[in-house]
Amino acid sequence: MMRKKDVEKEKHILVTSMHLFSAKSVNQISMQEIADECGVSKGSLYMYFKSKEDLLLQILKYFFHNMEGQILVVESDHNLSNMEKFKKGLTIKMNHYVKNQEFYKLQSKDLSGYLNNIIYQYFREQNTIQLKWFKKYLIKIYGQKIELYAADGAFLLAAIIRHYMELIFWKHFSLNVDKIVDYALTQLEFIIKGMNEKSMSPIMNESLWSLYLEEDTTKKKHxxxxxxxxxxxxxxxxxxxxxxxxxxxxxxxxxxxxxxxxxxxxxxxxxxxxxxxxxxxxxxxxxxxxxxxxxx
Structure with missing residues (x-):
């Protein structure tokens, strides 16, 4: 059984390494440099993480897990409406990326080299989880009448947010996250209601939605x-x-x-x-x- 001090040491390695990966890409860092930065021996580092890729994956899991935990707390608040929960959840997600933007900016440059490996798959899985979360809340907020357009709405919301985030990441614009969330959801509401009023045919029908997400027939529960x-x-x-x-x-x-x-x-x-x-x-x-x- 891992002792408390070992868990704390592992957390220290993860957090310290994350700051190192915010300054250099994973390809520029050696395990010895990571060990030196964390104040542990190279042998001890390998006891916790078998490779740089494993360490990077565990950093991602650690920070995504913390973000998901915050969102679960919001979702369990019965005093909030579905729209309030969705806004708060989106704000938590965006603030997470803004706070850790140097890390994500640097590592995203290496993603092309991660095709078909476990880190790329993890990012893909997180994207899938987010799109499903978007779709679920759009139906909760606007009801079954817009279910036909919920998948398209999830794609549109992801695109709207991504473009605003690019202004923060790459253009260094100082944008207010709360304002972006309010503005993005207001834009999306006009679009969804407009499609519904005109009885437009959705692009993302159930078949395309399942194909894009590569959904398994098994329904997994958190x-x-x-x-x-x-x-x-x-x-x-x-x-x-x-x-x-x-x-x-x-x-x-x-x-x-x-x-x-x-x-x-x-x-x-x-x-x-x-x-x-x-x-x-x-x-x-x-x-x-x-x-x-x-x-x-």
Whole structure:
């Protein structure tokens, strides 16, 4: 089991390396330079990360995970409307990129060399997640009547935001993120309502949408949401108190692992094994296992 100081050291390496990658592209940095900057030996660095590419991937996962965590907090606020949640979520996303723009600017230049490898695929996956998130909220905000145009709306919103972000990244314009979000969503509202009023045929029908996203037929659920459902289910079912407490403890440990920098599969497998003993959780257990991609 990784001790607390090891987790902290790993986080230190990730954050320090991120600043180094903000000054130089990944191709210009050696593992020895990273080790020196982080104040660890090269051997110790390889104990945490097997290569520069692995380190860069874990940096991306760490910062995207933090951003997603902030958005989940907003989405769980029942006092906010769907539009307010969407605006706050977009603002969090844009501020994340603005805050870390030097890092993304430098590393984006190397993406052409990452075709077909794990880092390129990770960026692709994040783009897919974002487009699905856009589409989901457009339907939540405007209702089923615009569902026909939601995929096109997601593409348009992504394009609008990208062009404003380019002004900040590459032209060094000092733009207010809150104003960009309000303006982008206002533009999009006019476009979607206009398409709906004119009964236009969408470009991105379901077939093209699925083809673009390369969707799997398997519907994957976010593990943290599944864990919340499992906890709620435990309270509703007549499960013996001792068994219920053990299940809650296992769920809490899985949550802690998922919010750590690098979740340990051996811990996840052990906790999943504990939860498998509760018959009423079997359906959730199977979906959670698939979501975590942990073998039986």
């Amino acid at each position: 593990p943290l949401k599944l864990l919340n459902k499992m906890k709620h289910h435990l309270e509703q079912e007549g499960i013996p108190s001792e068994q219920k407490e053990e299940a809650k403890a296992s769920i809490n440990i899985i949550e802690q692992e998922l919010t750590s920098i690098q979740p340990r599969k051996v811990i996840l497998k052990g906790m999943l094994h504990n939860l498998a003993t509760i018959d009423s959780l079997k359906e959730y257990h199977q979906i959670l296992q698939e979501s975590l991609m942990v073998d039986r």
